[in-house]
Amino acid sequence: METNVSVAEHIALAGARLVLPVGVVEGDRLAVEGSRIAAITSGGTEPGDLDLTGYTVVPGFVDLHVHGGGGASYASGIAEEALRAARTHLEHGTTTTIASTVTGEIDEVARQAAVLSELVEDGVLAGIHFEGPFISPGRCGAHRADLLRDPDPALVRKLVDAARGHARMVTLAPELPGGLDSVRMLADLGVIAAVGHTDSDYPTTLEAIDAGATVATHLFNAMPAIAHRAPGPIVALLEDERVTVELINDGVHLHPSVLGLAYGTAGASRVALITDAMGAAGMGDGLYPLGPLQVQVKDGVAMLPDGSSIAGSTLTLDRAFQRSVQVDNLTLNQAAESLSTTPARLLGLADSIGTLEIGKLADLVVVDSGTLDLVAVMRHGRWVLGDEKFAVVRPV
Incomplete structure (x- = not known):
């Protein structure tokens, strides 16, 4: 179950369209530390470990x-x-x-x-x-x-x-x-x-x-x-x-x-x-x-x-x-x-999954923003599906 495309203690995703509880935002930066979402920031220009411009991220x-x-x-x-x-x-x-x-x-x-x-x-x-x-x-x-x-x-x-x-x-x-x-x-x-x-x-x-x-x-x-x-x-x-x-x-x-x-x-x-x-x-x-x-x-x-x-x-x-x-x-x-x-x-699990929010498990689905075709899947901070773009990451 846990065969991973990549494992990283820290990773930042930038440029994506994020589907958050407050609505859809463009270009915000989502950081994962270990198995959890550590930060969601907007308005900055700092690059991420993965540039996901053209992609949409939704909760697992x-x-x-x-x-x-x-x-x-x-x-x-x-x-x-x-x-x-x-x-x-x-x-x-x-x-x-x-x-x-x-x-x-x-x-x-x-x-x-x-x-x-x-x-x-x-x-x-x-x-x-x-x-x-x-x-x-x-x-x-x-x-x-x-x-x-x-x-x-x-x-x-x-x-x-x-x-x-x-x-x-x-x-x-x-x-x-x-x-x-x-x-x-x-x-x-x-x-x-x-x-x-x-x-x-x-x-x-x-x-x-x-x-x-x-x-x-x-x-x-x-x-x-x-x-x-x-x-x-x-x-x-x-x-x-x-x-x-x-x-x-x-x-x-x-x-x-x-x-x-x-x-x-x-x-x-x-x-x-x-x-x-x-x-x-x-x-x-x-x-x-x-x-x-x-x-x-x-x-x-x-x-x-x-x-x-x-x-x-x-x-x-x-x-x-x-x-x-x-x-x-x-x-x-x-x-x-x-x-x-x-x-x-x-299921009584809303404290840990179901939305993209700081502190929740990093369960993420990445889709192409145009076609909505599946591109990558992260479970508990680990990539379990993705092409070569997701194969190598570097620390934040």
């Missing part, structure tokens, strides 16, 4: 919901595969990753959680997200229906305990038996309860939010559509300021106008752009595992082989950032907020 991306990448799956229960998946997304700008599991036998998912917990303790991952098996059979998508379970609090607690304190989020359908009780339990444990893969109606979704649910798992997908007399879960989740809504902005899961609706209602401060990526992210077309299922990827779109359901995505967050600005007309600040600031705050 935070992915709340990702199943794999680089041909590897977090649900494999194999540490080497998890490392490969994390590395793939790191090289696409995701400096903080939550590993998502997929529906399987309870004991098998618990075993996977134990393996992933070791990687959280090693600093590779930031936590574990359990997506399934506590979801609706009618909205299960790319989850094996025969392995689904009602969200009995005892079973939910078994998975949370298997994560050894590193469970960050559990997706469940609150209308199922035990659903609301499990939401309350998760809230008491400090684990995010997310509403998703659900057939819940509007009143039940409101009950779940009042019980402590604070996230909508890939809003609009795997849940009933909005009807004028039956608004369903989408409206309940969108209208409540306590809820952060996940969106998959890959051009497949959502029409741009639907994404615009979510932003117009919730705003960037309540939208977290996610990948929901499976093992094909960063790879080509072909057949890939997703938990106990096989997924066919054609032209970059992941589907169950019978064509019955989208099966995650092949998205990476650098592409989501680029699309959000170029296609959906978000501002740089809105895109950075949804890709970094909002998910960092949701």
Whole structure:
């Protein structure tokens, strides 16, 4: 995970466009010392170790919901595969990753959680997200229906305990038996309860939010559509300021106008752009595992082989950032907020990541200011991706 393009105790970046919490500034100087941002200064003429004129620097991306990448799956229960998946997304700008599991036998998912917990303790991952098996059979998508379970609090607690304190989020359908009780339990444990893969109606979704649910798992997908007399879960989740809504902005899961609706209602401060990526992210077309299922990827779109359901995505967050600005007309600040600031705050990590500010970890993504193509990635003050421009640095 920590194979570096370069390592430097001190480095100053000059000339770049910086996307800061206060807005976008041109030509400011950002200094890194060790793993932290040491200074952000403006108006000076002192050169930096790297002249990044023509480039834009944004905070490292935070992915709340990702199943794999680089041909590897977090649900494999194999540490080497998890490392490969994390590395793939790191090289696409995701400096903080939550590993998502997929529906399987309870004991098998618990075993996977134990393996992933070791990687959280090693600093590779930031936590574990359990997506399934506590979801609706009618909205299960790319989850094996025969392995689904009602969200009995005892079973939910078994998975949370298997994560050894590193469970960050559990997706469940609150209308199922035990659903609301499990939401309350998760809230008491400090684990995010997310509403998703659900057939819940509007009143039940409101009950779940009042019980402590604070996230909508890939809003609009795997849940009933909005009807004028039956608004369903989408409206309940969108209208409540306590809820952060996940969106998959890959051009497949959502029409741009639907994404615009979510932003117009919730705003960037309540939208977290996610990948929901499976093992094909960063790879080509072909057949890939997703938990106990096989997924066919054609032209970059992941589907169950019978064509019955989208099966995650092949998205990476650098592409989501680029699309959000170029296609959906978000501002740089809105895109950075949804890709970094909002998910960092949701995870309780806003003191150390999510924005470019003095004292925070030097998690940086450098993109070309014109094309917004990814150029370089820094994690904890270390370059992990970049061309020869980033290979040699000198002390400040």
